[in-house]
Each structure stands twice: as C-alpha cells, then as structure tokens.
Amino acid sequence: MKPVLADKYTRNVTTVDYITASVADRTQLSTLVSEFNDLLPLPPRFCHLKRVKSTNIENKKKYYILMVPFKQLPAGVSLFTCVKHLLPSLPIEITKCLGDITVVKVPDYIPLTSMQYTYAKNLWPTVYSHNPKIEKQLSKNPFSATELLRMKEYMRSALQLANNARLNGALPVASVIVDPVKKQILAGQHHSVDSCLDHSIMRCIQDIAKLQKPIVTGSKRTIDDSDNLNISNSSEYYLCTGLEVYTTQEPCVMCSMALVHARISKVFYGMANIEMGGLGSVYNIHYQEGINHHFDVYKGFLEQDSIQLFQK
Amino acid sequence: MAESMPKEHWMWKALELAKQGLDEGEVPVGCVLVKDDKILVSAHNEVGMTKDPTRHAELVALDLLRANLDKACKFRELLSTCTLYVTLEPCVMCSAALRMMGVRKVVYGFSNTRFGGCGSVLDVHSKQFQYSYSSDEQHKPNLTVSRELEVVSGLLGKEALGLLQQFYAQQNPNAPNPAKRVRLTCNELFNEKL
Ligand SMILES: [Zn+2]
C-alpha cells in the first residue's frame, strides 16, 4: 500500500548550479551577508536557501556565501572577474574578505518532506516546510497493526462483493464505504451488470444519500448482499464527510469526481485503472489544483487479490 | 435527419428545466438530450431533493433515458447520435460519464470554473483514454471513449448565470449587500451542490 501523492512530495531533490565565494574571516560575515542581500538579493524562487553555509573540516571552520545562479552570469564574465562585475560598488576592504569563487550544487526547490530535506541540507542549508500529514502518509507504517487489520477486513468485504459481481456476470469490481469512527460499513456495492454508469462507487454514494433522507416508498433499492454487511440506518451523515472508501480498483474519472462532490475523506484501492483511473492513473483528481476538496488516496491495497478476480 | 432547429431553441428548453429546478429549490442547472430535432429526455439537477451528490442534470437525464429504453435498444449507439444541451459546463464527473457513454456533442451555457470537465478544470472532453468497454457485449470495445466529445461553449451563458445568481441570492436572503455578494461569489457559486 502506497500513498498517491503529488510529484512535489515524492520526487528526488534536483539541483541548480550556484556561484559562491568562500569567506575566511568570520568577523566579516554579517557585514557581507547584509551587503549581499542588498546588492545580490536571492531570486524569489531560491528564497528557501540560506545565504551562508559553514563547513567544519579538521576543526577549521570555513564559510561560503551565495552570489548568483551560474546561469545568470553574463556572457564574457568568468568566475575570476565575477566579483568585480557583480559587485562593483562593494568596498574594497570587504571584497578582500572573499576567497575562492566556486560553483556548487544547491537544492532547486524547498524540501517538502524529511527525506528531501535530509538530502537537500547536505548540499546547502535550506528552509524546510514540514507537513506532518504528508510525513505520516510517507512513513513506513502510516497505520497501526490494529488499524491495518480492520482496514484489511473492509477491503476483503469489497473483494467478496467483487467476486459476487464476477459470478453475476459483471466486472469484478466493488467498493464499500466505511465510517472509521464507528468502525462500521455503511454501504457496499459492486459494478452493475447492465448499466455502464452504475459503477460500485456511484451506487455506494447513492446508498449513503439514502441514509440521509427519510425513506421514500417505492424508490427503495435493496443493497446487494446486504446480509454480509452491517448496514446502518441513521441520518447523521452529511454526504460522505469523514467517511472512507475501500475499493478493489482505482475509481474511474467519473467516480473520482463523484467522491469529490461527496466530500469523501480517504480512498484505499487495490489495482490501478490504467485506462480511466482518476486517482493516480489518468488524473490526480484528489489533489487537482482548482478543485476545492482534496482527500487522501492509497493505492495497491490487497492489490494481488483484486487483480486475481479478473483472471478467474 | 439532421437538426434544423437553431441551437438556441434547445438551450432555452434546458434553461426552462433549470428554472424549474430553481423553483424546486435546486441548483438551477438543466439539460435536454436532442436527437434529430426531438428531445429524448430532459432533466435538472436534483442534488438538493435526493441529498445525492451524483444527481447532476446530466446523470439524471442519462439514467432516466436508460430506464425508459427498451432493453434491446443499443444505448451507446443511440447516444453517439445525440447532442446534450446543458446550461452549465458539465463537471468532471458528468464529462466522464458523457465520454464513457459516447455522447456525440455537448453544447453548454456558462463555464464551470470550479468543477468543469470540458476545459475549465480538466480536459475530460478531449483526453485520450485507452478505455474499452468490455462488459457490454453487444457493443464493440473502443467504440466510444476513443472519440472526443465535441464541445460548443457559451450559448446563452448569461441566462444560465442569471439563474445561478438568483439561486445564490435566495440562499443568502440576509446578505448585507446582495448585489455585491452576487458579484463576489460568481467564482464561488459552484459549491458541492452543483
Ligand atoms: Zn467509475
């Protein structure tokens, strides 16, 4: 099981070449930093970088200060002439404090995870935007053993419904919607046999809706295999706020967006839906920019079981 | 038979549906599905009444049509010759449904900047899906989703927006400055009920 996160959280740290000057005299450091901040302010996209890096080699402290991105060095200016060129107004006594001019690799973006930060800070000191929620999702065990046991039960209920679907001649795909606080399955459905739009998630969301309104005679639909499930009959729910979906296959684009409309909180799925999946395969609707509701998605949960249903 | 009526004719019909929805307290979005100068089915948003966030006008219409069709009737084949007139750009969910069902064309009024799936938020209408429909044996796989959904936008968009603004004004009768509130919320209009 793996979280489906935006690339910015999972990518490796990329680097950019930056020109730096070494500073031998520590006492000049603060003057240098304020001069540099005035004369060579860091471009906004590099504001995550600290101005100065200190190294400690064989008990000898050495300091390096950022000048400009290597790419911004004008044509015809070399590393040897760049101080004179970039900082013509710098007082001579301060210029004298600057030692070797070298090019170093610095992290291109602000690190968003501890993994990125560990790597990035070795390159150059940087600000780090810590996000406990993302950190938990990325951790080795985002769920406790007890939680995981219960989650597997939910997924097995979905797998069983999917197997029923297969026996009924429908696609072997099914979902359950769970109230994680009450630890209760509220709806469970598989893909329908005849209508192409009656996907398991749409049917589950519709079942949750029925919990929210007084039962209208004549429009009641029985829930498939309801004897396997503990169906609650309360009306305390607002859409699917706070609820979780366990589904054997990644929801299609339609169902993914239905889950946005339903304000779902978490989705766990088995196999990917490469052709039409909306939570990782074709789109990432759960963190799509511009859409006002985001939710957590985990893929590959009991994946082999969900794939096997298609091979039977 | 080709369509001979002007597009506006059908959009006015869709607007009537939207207005009907407004009168019933629904988010005013309406649609009509047209084939050869004939309305096959019409619907408006029913999310408020059903508490079901999937009951957008487009899906209500598709489900209604499906329920009233003869079992033997080839639903997808029929839809591949139809045009949907809808007052608001279909959201991502409905756009995907239209793609999966192989509807030929959609004509919409106002752009759905919050959830639109025909270009505003995502490009579901033109996305290359590798989808093949396999559980429906009577139709060839790859027949439908491989074809893009033709989109015409902005037809009677002001009228569609007008209804949405009315809905919003009704929702907030105590708004201190109604005119300003409406203007402010044009972008925020599309809450979860759409
Ligand atoms: Zn689906």
Ligand SMILES: [Zn+2]
């Ligand atoms: Zn919609």
